[in-house]
Amino acid sequence: MQINTVEDLFVHGLSDIYNAEKQLTRALSKLARESSNAELAQAFKNHLEETQGQIERIDQIKDLVPELKIKRMKCHAMEGLVEEANEVIESTEKGPVRDAALIAAAQKVEHYEIASYGTLCTLADQLGYKDVKKLLAETLEEEKAADTLLTETATSKINAKAGKA
Ligand SMILES: [Fe+2]
Ligand SMILES: [Fe+2]
Numbered sequence: 001m002q003i004n005t006v007e008d009l010f011v012h013g014l015s016d017i018y019n020a021e022k023q024l025t026r027a028l029s030k031l032a033r034e035s036s037n038a039e040l041a042q043a044f045k046n047h048l049e050e051t052q053g054q055i056e057r058i059d060q061i062k063d064l065v066p067e068l069k070i071k072r073m074k075c076h077a078m079e080g081l082v083e084e085a086n087e088v089i090e091s092t093e094k095g096p097v098r099d100a101a102l103i104a105a106a107q108k109v110e111h112y113e114i115a116s117y118g119t120l121c122t123l124a125d126q127l128g129y130k131d132v133k134k135l136l137a138e139t140l141e142e143e144k145a146a147d148t149l150l151t152e153t154a155t156s157k158i159n160a161k162a163g164k165a
Pocket of ligand 2: 047109
């Protein structure tokens with residue numbers, strides 16, 4: 001899409017993350033399946049549910065401000081991150097080393113989302129979309145919490161086992 005204004009940039013960012021979240025719903029169920037640690041699998045499943053709620057928040061934004069016309073587009077960054085996750089799944093056996101690799105892949109995803117929603121919050125502020133900003137900030141907090149939880153799972157359980165594998 002042609003981007004001429006900050007508003008266009010905002011719509012572009014929203015459209016990009018909308019697609020990224022949709023790609024992620026498929027990827028997260030795969031991460032849960034491939035994990036051999038029950039706690040980790042549950043964390044992926046919980047974040048999958050959250051992700052569905054995050055997609056609904058963007059739908060709410062579309063209803064709230066109809067002039068923000070979300071475009072159909074492919075988030076190439078998320079496509080690449082998911083592809084890399086699939087690659088490590090292919091190159092590992094089910095077990096603690098794969099679990100550590102899944103966490104690493106998922107945290108790259110979370111950091112991409114944190115960067116994206118952080119920017120979108122700033123742009124929503126600048127454009128004066130108060131209610132939209134509120135919704136985006138809720139998602140941003142969920143992404144940060146998901147990232148923290150993955151760090152905790154890695155440091156408390158998985159990586160120690162992976163080190164011994
Ligand atoms: Fe998300
Ligand atoms: Fe996320």
